[in-house]
Amino acid sequence: MAELEVKQLSKSFDGKAKVLKDISFTIKDGEFVSILGSSGCGKTTTLRIIAGLLDQTSGQVIIDGQDISKVPVHKRNFGMVFQSYALFPHLTVFQNVAFGLKMRKLATNEINERVKEILNLTGLGELAQRYPAELSGGQQQRVSLARALVTKPRLLLMDEPLSNLDAKLRVKMREEIRRLQKQLKLTVVFVTHDQQECFAISDRVLIMNAGKIEQFDTPENIFHHPKSKFVANFIGYENFINIGEKVDERTFKTNDLILKTNEELRQAEVTTIRPENVQIVDEPDRENTLRGEIISSEYLGQSFSYLVRTVIGNIYVEEARHAPRSENDQIVLELPVKHLHVLYR
Amino acid sequence: MRANNGKYLLLPALISVALFTFYPIIQIALPTIKDFSTFKDLYGSFFTSTYNVRVLGRTFLIAVITTFIVLLIGLPVSLWIARQKKNLRQVLSILILFPMLTNAVVRNFAWIIILGRDGIVNKLLMAIGIISKPASILYTNTSIVIGSVYLFLPIMITSLIGSISELNIEVEEAAAVLGSNPFSTLIRVILPQLTTGLLTGAILVFAGTMTAYTTPQILGGNKHLVMSTLIYQQAMTLGNWNSASAIALILILVSALSMILMKKGVKLLDRRPDNAN
Structure with missing residues (x-):
């Protein structure tokens, strides 16, 4: 060999x-x-x-x-x-x-x-x-x-x-x-x-x-x-969030929403998060949270997949639950800091 | 509709084969075997005449040599054509079949001009100094073989191109990766997979040459009779219909027997269980 x-x-x-x-x-x-x-x-x-x-x-x-x-x-x-x-x-x-x-x-x-x-x-x-x-x-x-x-x-x-x-x-x-x-x-x-x-x-x-x-x-x-x-898309990342305006090395502002990540932004323009890493939470005022409305849902077996409309565009969310949430539900999404990845190309 | 109802669709074909192939053969055969003395007389006299046996031998030999040469030329040509890009392959395949659009008599007359004493072949051979005076190629066994090879090459090539294009090229690549050089791949991998195609082509050429009439008639002259021209002579020139019938039957039997032997021989070489032969 x-x-x-x-x-x-x-x-x-x-x-x-x-x-x-x-x-x-x-x-x-x-x-x-x-x-x-x-x-x-x-x-x-x-x-x-x-x-x-x-x-x-x-x-x-x-x-x-x-x-x-x-x-x-x-x-x-x-x-x-x-x-x-x-x-x-x-x-x-x-x-x-x-x-x-x-x-x-x-x-x-x-x-x-x-x-x-x-x-x-x-x-x-x-x-x-x-x-x-x-x-x-x-x-x-x-x-x-x-x-x-x-x-x-x-x-x-x-x-x-x-x-x-x-x-x-x-x-x-x-x-x-x-x-x-x-x-x-x-x-x-x-x-x-x-x-x-x-x-x-x-x-x-x-x-x-x-x-x-x-x-x-x-x-x-x-x-x-x-x-x-390309890589993110290929391996199942479906949510892409544009970095509008840089606030500091790890914080950016897009459509009046402040988002934080653990990775340096440098010259990057896009961040990404996997659907299963997006959380549906109760408190609206935590870090990296935003409001949204469920447009459609899909049964995946072990979980449900929702398409959620927000101010920064549609976001795919996967949630493990027995019963689906209904369409038009108003929910709060959290994009956990450690799961929001910066794409450098 | 049940699946096996389809077998009735074979009826028209079966009836026409029975009517147009087997009925005439039986009609020819019956008068020659109507009683033992006729049978002994007709077939016995064929095999006791050295002339007739020589005609049979010549026919057989010409067919074997023609088949062999056609295989030898046809294989590399069809390998080459089958591995060309699609467009070129189609054009070449059509060109190969093109001569068959012309009447066989016309094509054989062309060979008379080419092979004659003043023909291009003799002129060429003399020009490069291989011979000093025109050789007689025309009206010999050689000219019959040349004409037959020319006649049957397109059939062999077409049959082989079909088989070759069905081969999985990855099999040859696998052989190469395993250390086989191109020649060894041809011998050990390509040829063994082509046995069916080679056999089909060889049988078509052999049967065609054994029974061809026009080519030996035109290119063999009247000194080099083959079985088919002998039959014609017996029937039409001598009016000896029963003798012609007997010769025809001998020709059919020898051809059929040779083809069965060819198939058996190939089966011995190729013992794959999925063999379609």
Whole structure:
């Protein structure tokens, strides 16, 4: 396993606009990093360039200090798991997994030993003689993982590997992938558009938008301190409050309402708060409170979601309650100081 | 409507196959097997005549060689076409089929001009000094093979483009990431997935060449008979209808047997359970 460095990577197809704009990042040895973004943000392009399946327009891919930008894909010694699993339909599970070892011209004894070992590790021992068409989606995914791992790759790349599975299996598979990653001390780059999935599985998450990196940090930091409006929006912040006029370093005034935050305002223009962090309170005159009227409500299972009209615009509120509040109710909202985050971009 | 009511929709097709394929074959077969002495006479004399056996061998050999060459040329061409961008792929696919819009007789006459003593092939070969005097290419087995390859290549390419464009390209990428170079990916990953397409194409070409009449008639001259031209000679020139019928049946049997063997051979190579063969 190894450390991966991507340096000023750019890509444009057929001389058209750039889909990757000068991105750089480093993934440490043994780290599990997810690249998160909506479709077309460049996450799959990045992964394919790292794999060598696509040439970059400029920039470098460096592994353990060695520039491999010009090394062809079949000589990179990486493992890759594809969204479609991409198993060889004409080969059995055993032959699929053995393929990479055969390409490395290992002795038959060693191939058999290593394939058996990895099949047992991934719970596929019983299925060795089956063909891919005879397996369920989850089993195919496991074969695909085993096939990538058996060659002991320097880097494991995964392109939306779970998106073709149903919700329950997806959670189970991601736990299994995480377990294997820790057990085998793998360096993993995992591409996904599912925020929950990547927060659950990753050491760090790299959020991309329009060919650029928006934020690269631990899931906790991204969740509690989104850097930009895009990131905040992407991970479920729905309320955006403009910083009208700065009163001091941590206080601002918007529509005659004074709001405080624990974070420095600096040059920022917007603050944000998650719907579940907005409180519905009784006393109207505390810090960071404002009046509002419920416009609509929605049942979410464990809580109700309300859209509340206030002087600073509509605010989404989530409240855990057994019975909903009724529409047109006049209520007081508190935007707790510690939950009001400043967005610097 | 119950789902299996749909099977009645097959009736028109089944009736026309029975009426236009099997009925004529039976009509041809009956007079040749009406009694044992006729049967022995007709089929026995075919196989005791070295001339006729040589015609059968030639027909078979021409079909095998043609199929082989068509596979050899068709595979790389269709791989290349199938992997082009959509627009170019469509244009190329149409261009491939374009010659088929012309009458087969006309196309074969074009080969007479190309392959003749003063044709472009002989002129070219002499210009680069491979031969010193015009070679006789026309009216040989070679010219029949050339004409047949030209005739059946579009069918093979069209059949293969269909199979290739159904392949999941990620499977090839997976092979590359696992350390397989492009050539090894072609041999170990692409070709094994194309067995059905290759077989379909090969059977079409083989059956087509075995039974073709126009091409061997025009490009083979009267010294290089194949089964179909032999049938014509027996029936039309010699008025020997029963003998022509017997030869036709032998041709049908040899073709059918070869195709069954081809299928069996491919099945041995490709033991996937989901194999559609």
